[in-house]
Amino acid sequence: MKSKAVLLGHPAHAMLVPFPFAFLTGAFLFDTLGWLRDVPSWWITGDYLSVAGIATAILAAGPGLIDYFYTVPPESSAKTRATRHMAANLSAVAMFAIAWWIRAESSRRPGLAVLGLEAFGLALLTAGAYMGGTLVTRNLIGVDHRYANAGKWKDESVAARPQEAVAVATRGELGVDQMKLLRVGDKRIVLARTAAGYVAFDDRCTHKGGSLAGGVMMCGTVQCLWHGSQFDVSTGAVKAGPATKPIHVYRVKEEQDEVRLLL
Numbered sequence: 001m002k003s004k005a006v007l008l009g010h011p012a013h014a015m016l017v018p019f020p021f022a023f024l025t026g027a028f029l030f031d032t033l034g035w036l037r038d039v040p041s042w043w044i045t046g047d048y049l050s051v052a053g054i055a056t057a058i059l060a061a062g063p064g065l066i067d068y069f070y071t072v073p074p075e076s077s078a079k080t081r082a083t084r085h086m087a088a089n090l091s092a093v094a095m096f097a098i099a100w101w102i103r104a105e106s107s108r109r110p111g112l113a114v115l116g117l118e119a120f121g122l123a124l125l126t127a128g129a130y131m132g133g134t135l136v137t138r139n140l141i142g143v144d145h146r147y148a149n150a151g152k153w154k155d156e157s158v159a160a161r162p163q164e165a166v167a168v169a170t171r172g173e174l175g176v177d178q179m180k181l182l183r184v185g186d187k188r189i190v191l192a193r194t195a196a197g198y199v200a201f202d203d204r205c206t207h208k209g210g211s212l213a214g215g216v217m218m219c220g221t222v223q224c225l226w227h228g229s230q231f232d233v234s235t236g237a238v239k240a241g242p243a244t245k246p247i248h249v250y251r252v253k254e255e256q257d258e259v260r261l262l263l
Helices: 011-016 018-037 040-071 077-103 112-137
Strands: 002-004 155-158 165-170 179-184 187-194 197-202 216-218 221-223 230-232 238-240 249-255 258-262
Touching: 011 018, 011 040, 018 040, 018 077, 018 112, 040 077, 077 112, 155 165, 165 179, 187 258, 197 249
Parallel strands: 155 179
Antiparallel strands: 002 155, 165 258, 179 187, 187 197, 216 221, 221 230, 230 238, 249 258
8 A cells, every 4th residue: 555745845834934923023013112102003013913923823833743743854853953943933922822812902002021922932933933944954844956867756655564575666667866755654765776776775864864865866875965974775884974874774676567675
């Protein structure tokens, strides 16, 4: 049994994230300026912006959770960063929600408690945004970084039992130096094709846990894009650091028109 899914980051998350950041920043600025200059229309605007920011943050959280549980490589430095990113963003939204609840009415002038909560929330939101940017630029979460002749990204879930040879591809499905990600139970395994035939190995760089399926494959070598570690895909041996430990490889059989993986 196989099912297909997309890995490279949920596009809705990237499109929605700017809205809560803009709305909540505007809420703090309008509330602060309205409080300083005693202009009710400004803090009323701030209240409306708070509602808009909280609502759009909830909308952005859905795709963000999909990325967190499905896209970010497990047991990696990116997972740790993503956890902190999520905690900072959720805490920020909670601060604004509490501030909005305390004020109760949009016509009521915000007090120091409201402004303090919003300021703290904005600081958390800024920290979360910084970590989110690092996830994109350093960990390449959500970035389409296909190399020449890499082929279309493929990500499949496969049901298999230990010691079972399960069909994971057709013989001509991948070209030389192309890869696809297989999710087999709780394992993430890369199926790749070299000039000598099909190979399979763990989708985890032994340095910081980067996804090798999202790396570059050439001449029997896969390179992790996070820090440049290289591995021999047939033996798992390290060909270039900073990784020092080999990756685990799996047996692959080509029978007639099918490629079978042995766990």
